[in-house]
Amino acid sequence: MSQSISIAVAEKLPWSRKQVETALAPLGLSMSWSGCAAGAKQVTRQHDLVLLDPLAEAALWNDLRQTTNLPSSAPVVAVIPREQASASTPLLIAGASDVLYADELELLPRTVERILAQRARLQAWVTEACDREFRDELWCQGLKAAGVSLWIWNCRDGYLECSHNMAPIYGLSPEEFPESSQKLIDKIGVVLHPNDLPIISELFFPKPEAENVFSLEYRYLHPSGDFRWLWLQGILERDENGIPIRVIGVVTDINERKQTALALRDSEQRFRDFMDKGPCVVFIKDADGRYVYVNQMFSEMITLPRLQTVIGRHDEELYPPEVARQILERDHEIWQTNISWQGIEHVPIVDGTMLTWWVAKFLYSNSRGERFLGGVALDLTEKIKAEERARTLLEELAHQDRLGTIGQLTSELAHELNQPLYAVGNFAEACLKILSNPNANQTQVTPWLEQIQRQSKRMSEIIRRVSGYGSKSAPLPQTVKLNELIRSCCELLTPRLRKEPVQMEFDLASDLPLVTVQPTQIQQIIVNLVTNAIEALQDQPVTNRLIGIRTRRDPPDHVLIEVTDNGPGIPPELLPKIFVPFTTTKSEGMGLGLSIVRSIVESHGGSITAIPRQPRGMNFQIRLPLVAPVPYDLQFATVSR
Amino acid sequence: MTSNSPQSAVNGRTVFIVDDDPAARQSVAALVAAHGLVAEEFASGEEFLAADLGQRRGCIVLDVRMTGMTGLDVQAELRKRGNLLPVIVITGFADVPMAVRAMHQGAFTFLEKPSADQELWRNIEMALDQEQIVANLAARKREIQTNYETLTDGELQVLEKLLQGEPNKTIAADLDMGLRTVEMRRATILKKMNANSLAELVRLVLTIRDGK
Numbered sequence: 001m002s003q004s005i006s007i008a009v010a011e012k013l014p015w016s017r018k019q020v021e022t023a024l025a026p027l028g029l030s031m032s033w034s035g036c037a038a039g040a041k042q043v044t045r046q047h048d049l050v051l052l053d054p055l056a057e058a059a060l061w062n063d064l065r066q067t068t069n070l071p072s073s074a075p076v077v078a079v080i081p082r083e084q085a086s087a088s089t090p091l092l093i094a095g096a097s098d099v100l101y102a103d104e105l106e107l108l109p110r111t112v113e114r115i116l117a118q119r120a121r122l123q124a125w126v127t128e129a130c131d132r133e134f135r136d137e138l139w140c141q142g143l144k145a146a147g148v149s150l151w152i153w154n155c156r157d158g159y160l161e162c163s164h165n166m167a168p169i170y171g172l173s174p175e176e177f178p179e180s181s182q183k184l185i186d187k188i189g190v191v192l193h194p195n196d197l198p199i200i201s202e203l204f205f206p207k208p209e210a211e212n213v214f215s216l217e218y219r220y221l222h223p224s225g226d227f228r229w230l231w232l233q234g235i236l237e238r239d240e241n242g243i244p245i246r247v248i249g250v251v252t253d254i255n256e257r258k259q260t261a262l263a264l265r266d267s268e269q270r271f272r273d274f275m276d277k278g279p280c281v282v283f284i285k286d287a288d289g290r291y292v293y294v295n296q297m298f299s300e301m302i303t304l305p306r307l308q309t310v311i312g313r314h315d316e317e318l319y320p321p322e323v324a325r326q327i328l329e330r331d332h333e334i335w336q337t338n339i340s341w342q343g344i345e346h347v348p349i350v351d352g353t354m355l356t357w358w359v360a361k362f363l364y365s366n367s368r369g370e371r372f373l374g375g376v377a378l379d380l381t382e383k384i385k386a387e388e389r390a391r392t393l394l395e396e397l398a399h400q401d402r403l404g405t406i407g408q409l410t411s412e413l414a415h416e417l418n419q420p421l422y423a424v425g426n427f428a429e430a431c432l433k434i435l436s437n438p439n440a441n442q443t444q445v446t447p448w449l450e451q452i453q454r455q456s457k458r459m460s461e462i463i464r465r466v467s468g469y470g471s472k473s474a475p476l477p478q479t480v481k482l483n484e485l486i487r488s489c490c491e492l493l494t495p496r497l498r499k500e501p502v503q504m505e506f507d508l509a510s511d512l513p514l515v516t517v518q519p520t521q522i523q524q525i526i527v528n529l530v531t532n533a534i535e536a537l538q539d540q541p542v543t544n545r546l547i548g549i550r551t552r553r554d555p556p557d558h559v560l561i562e563v564t565d566n567g568p569g570i571p572p573e574l575l576p577k578i579f580v581p582f583t584t585t586k587s588e589g590m591g592l593g594l595s596i597v598r599s600i601v602e603s604h605g606g607s608i609t610a611i612p613r614q615p616r617g618m619n620f621q622i623r624l625p626l627v628a629p630v631p632y633d634l635q636f637a638t639v640s641r
Numbered sequence: 642m643t644s645n646s647p648q649s650a651v652n653g654r655t656v657f658i659v660d661d662d663p664a665a666r667q668s669v670a671a672l673v674a675a676h677g678l679v680a681e682e683f684a685s686g687e688e689f690l691a692a693d694l695g696q697r698r699g700c701i702v703l704d705v706r707m708t709g710m711t712g713l714d715v716q717a718e719l720r721k722r723g724n725l726l727p728v729i730v731i732t733g734f735a736d737v738p739m740a741v742r743a744m745h746q747g748a749f750t751f752l753e754k755p756s757a758d759q760e761l762w763r764n765i766e767m768a769l770d771q772e773q774i775v776a777n778l779a780a781r782k783r784e785i786q787t788n789y790e791t792l793t794d795g796e797l798q799v800l801e802k803l804l805q806g807e808p809n810k811t812i813a814a815d816l817d818m819g820l821r822t823v824e825m826r827r828a829t830i831l832k833k834m835n836a837n838s839l840a841e842l843v844r845l846v847l848t849i850r851d852g853k
Contacts, residue, residue: 415706415754418733419662422754426668429759433675440675448671455664498708 004030005112008043008074010052010060011035015079015102020051023108040064044074049115053102054078054091065095075115079105140165146252153204153247160184169230169253171223193219193227203232206244212236217254229258281357281377289314289331292372301349323347331373334361345377356381394599401596402524405531416462416495420455427452477628479516482559483508486549489523493530500534501542507550515559516627521600528593529563529620536567536618557626558606566617570610578610604628654772655699656765657726659683659715661707665754669702672762686710690718694726698776700749700768702761705732705739713739716746725775727768729761785845788834796833799826804843 005024009017017033024031036043036052040063043050054061064076075097080087088099098111140163143149149166153159160181167177170188178184192200196218203214213235219227234249275282275295281302284293291310294302302318303310315324315331327345334341342360349355359377366372427448434440490497490504497504530547537545550562570578579598601608606624613619656673658680660666666682673680683689687709689701701719705712716728727749732739740751749768752761792800802812809827813820827839836842 415733418754419665422731422733422756423662423664423668425755425758426665426672426761429762430668430671430675433672433762444674448668451664451667451671455668458664499706501708 004032005049005116006032006034006047008034008036008047008050010050010057011037012053012056015105019105020108023105024112027109027112029112036060040066044076047074048119049112050074050076051079052076053080054094054096055080055084055087061094075119077108077111077115148250148252151249151251153249155204155206155244155246166251169251170220171228188220191221193221195219203234203247203249206236206247208242208244210236210244212238217258228253228255230254231258279378281359281375281379283310283375283377285331285373285375287335287371287373289328301355302347304350319347331361334363334373338363344380353381355379356384391603394596394603398521398524398596398600401528401593402520405524405527413462413495415499417459420458420462424452424455424459427455477516477518479514480519482512482515482517482522482551482561485517485519485522486526486551486561489526490530490549492523493527493534496531496534500538500545502534502537502545502547505546505548507548509552511553512551512559513553513626515624517604517624518600518628521604522624525597525600525622526561526563528597532593533563533565533567533618536565536569540567554623558623559626561622561624562619563622564613564617564619566613569612569616569618572612575610575612579608653698654678654769655697656680656769657683657689657694657699657701659686659689659701659707659712660704660731661685661709662704665704669761673765676762686712686715686718689715694724697726698772699726700765700772701726701728702765703728703730705730705743706734713742713746716743716748720746725779727772727775729764729768731756731761782849785834785849789846789849791833792830796826796830799823800830800842800846803827803830803839804846 007020009020021031034047036050036057040060044064050064052060052064061076061078076095078088078091078096078099079102080091080099082101082103085101091099097115100107100111143163144165149169150163151166152161154161158181162177162184164174164177167174170177170191172187178187199216200218202210203216215231215233217229217231219229222228231252231254232249233252234247236247237245239245276297278295279297280295281298282293282295283291283298286292290312291314292312294310299310304318307313307317310318315327318324319327323346327347330341330345333339340360340362342358345357345359347355347357357377357379359375361373361375363371364374431445431448431452434442434445486508487506490506526549530549533547537547544566546566548562548564550560550564552560552562554560579594598608601622601624604624605628606622608620608622611619611621656669656678658666658669658673660669660682661684663684666684670680670682683692685707686703690710703712703715710718712730712732716730719726719728728747729750729752730743730748731752731754733754735751735753743751749771750764752764798816799812802815807815809820809823813823816823831837831839831842834842834845836845
């Protein structure tokens with residue numbers, strides 16, 4: 001490789017350039033030349049070597065001297081006349097790389113060689129230095145990027161060394177980070193979480209049997225006041241006798257990860273608690289219908305002893321074929337339509353009893369796009385039983401109340417029945433009388449016999465009316481015309497109304513929609529309210545007794561029934577508790593009537609309010625939904641998207 | 642014929658039926674017709690009272706519980722008007738106070754609906770019998786009254802004394818008249834009053850006086 005050299009030569013030389021060229025020829029360098037007119041800075045920056053006579057060009061020399069101490073500046077070789085030899089030493093001191101006499105230029109190659117060698121060394125050194133600096137920088141950046149810090153603990157002399165990027169980990173600025181080992185130990189020692197001190201001290205004072213590779217997590221008190229999590233990995237170095245020499249470790253700030261992990265663990269725990277401690281049965285099935293998750297309640301209720309676990313099982317393995325078939329059909333539909341479903345399912349459980357649960361089923365996907373069918377079910381068996389009991393109780397009470405009402409109405413009803421009975425008796429006797437007389441005109445009995453027929457029909461009609469009312473009602477609601485229902489029970493009250501002359505005013509809306517109710521119970525409401533009203537009106541003049549029944553639509557899906565009277569009304573102090581059982585203003589009676597009325601109204605999903613009228617009287621307002629809620633165990637299913 | 646009374650006894654008499662229940666009313670009418678009697682029906686107490694019965698004979702079958710006037714009110718009004726036809730009070734549901742009131746108001750009888758076999762008809766017959774007796778009595782009274790009203794003032798003076806049991810002599814002395822005059826007037830009185838003896842005369846006079 002041929003070296004090149006760029007030489008700057010000052011103008012005023014005691015020798016010619018030719019002489020220099022000749023002198024340097026043996027070195028085999030390719031040389032480029034220039035003058036020094038550009039000024040010292042340019043010269044030293046652009047050239048490898050400067051030749052000048054400082055004595056002849058003092059100004060340039062002085063300029064150059066300012067630059068010679070720069071590492072990158074070109075060496076300056078002073079060429080002076082021999083007679084100026086005394087200036088050599090001051091020139092060298094001043095920074096000249098060498099001093100040659102003008103008459104010994106043959107020495108120049110040696111000087112140049114030396115200078116070049118020196119420059120090469122310097123350059124190598126600089127490159128190396130730069131490299132090292134760069135590498136350190138890289139390491140540091142790498143460490144920083146990795147979020148790790150290095151430390152070395154010398155077990156023998158108890159000396160701790162840390163990389164400086166450990167400062168921010170401990171929440172310290174680089175300036176705050178202690179230099180000395182002892183300070184470091186002090187500083188770090190006090191911020192350790194007390195629970196983690198033992199593991200750290202075990203690390204710093206390793207037992208002979210300690211593991212050579214370790215990984216542990218510990219906490220320290222961050223200046224923010226929170227304990228933060230660090231992850232420490234390292235190796236333990238031993239001497240040839242197995243005695244620990246030093247521990248080299250890497251510390252990583254894993255607080256965030258740890259917090260996330262803890263949060264995840266909390267959330268998982270929460271999930272588990274939620275699933276296992278809640279009142280619901282929860283399950284997840286995969287696309288094949290295999291259970292992939294069930295909560296504790298499911299597992300306790302459904303897992304047959306022979307199966308050990310439900311996970312991985314199909315419904316066919318859990319349930320009798322008929323139950324499994326129904327469930328699978330439903331699941332299939334959900335898979336096909338992707339429409340969530342909720343409704344009632346009946347499933348047998350481990351102890352053999354049949355469970356009625358409300359279940360919601362829905363599809364969802366996990367992060368990998370796998371689809372699952374999730375289900376949440378709530379056991380309604382007890383609720384249904386309780387509801388049944390309540391309903392039976394209400395029915396029983398209502399029945400008793402109706403029987404009571406019938407008891408009250410007995411005299412009127414007896415009269416109602418006695419009329420036709422009396423007529424029948426008389427007609428029959430008249431017929432007998434005629435038939436016993438052969439001379440009598442026999443044809444006259446025909447209308448009487450027809451009358452007998454008509455009256456017996458009338459009697460059975462009365463009996464049907466009463467027995468229908470007195471019977472225990474069928475539990476299933478029926479869709480009926482409310483106005484007709486109201487009229488029919490007023491028919492029941494007709495004799496009563498006749499006995500206590502009361503004027504009835506009907507204002508029944510013609511646009512009333514059909515309602516789905518328990519007819520007998522609704523009749524009972526009307527009978528009770530009208531009976532109450534009749535009793536309230538007892539002390540009023542016959543000419544001023546008015547009971548009104550009014551029906552109206554109550555959009556969007558209710559009907560309104562109002563039973564009004566112009567009686568004395570209910571004392572204000574009693575008003576708040578009239579629907580409470582055993583509240584009564586009457587000398588007879590249990591005070592159950594209105595409470596039964598309210599129970600019935602509420603069992604129909606409606607409400608009742610008692611409003612005093614001005615100037616006198618009461619208004620009982622009943623709001624009923626068009627369709628009474630159906631008990632759970634009867635039919636129930638809704639679809640929601 | 643189950644009836645004991647002669648058919649003639651009920652001829653010309655009417656059973657008045659007051660009941661707001663058409664069937665009940667018609668059935669009684671049928672019963673009455675079957676026995677060959679005439680019935681008249683009224684759908685309410687007001688209607689019945691509005692009809693002028695005058696001197697008509699018969700009996701009344703009256704229902705208690707009717708819309709409007711009750712049977713008992715009708716009965717009270719009839720009594721107030723002096724109508725003496727026997728009233729059979731009938732009710733579908735009886736209580737003691739109702740029965741007591743009906744009887745106090747002079748009901749012939751008080752029956753419940755439905756009545757036992759032939760009870761109603763038996764009572765109608767009995768009521769008609771009674772009515773016959775009362776009617777006979779009333780006719781007799783009217784006859785006595787008519788005879789009584791033919792007596793002159795002088796004869797009435799003697800009659801009063803006779804009723805007090807005074808002998809002729811005392812009467813003559815008290816009235817300051819001759820014994821012969823007294824005897825003559827006494828004979829005239831007996832003849833006018835259609836009495837055979839003094840005892841009968843006293844009975845006849847007391848009959849019309851009791852009625853007052």
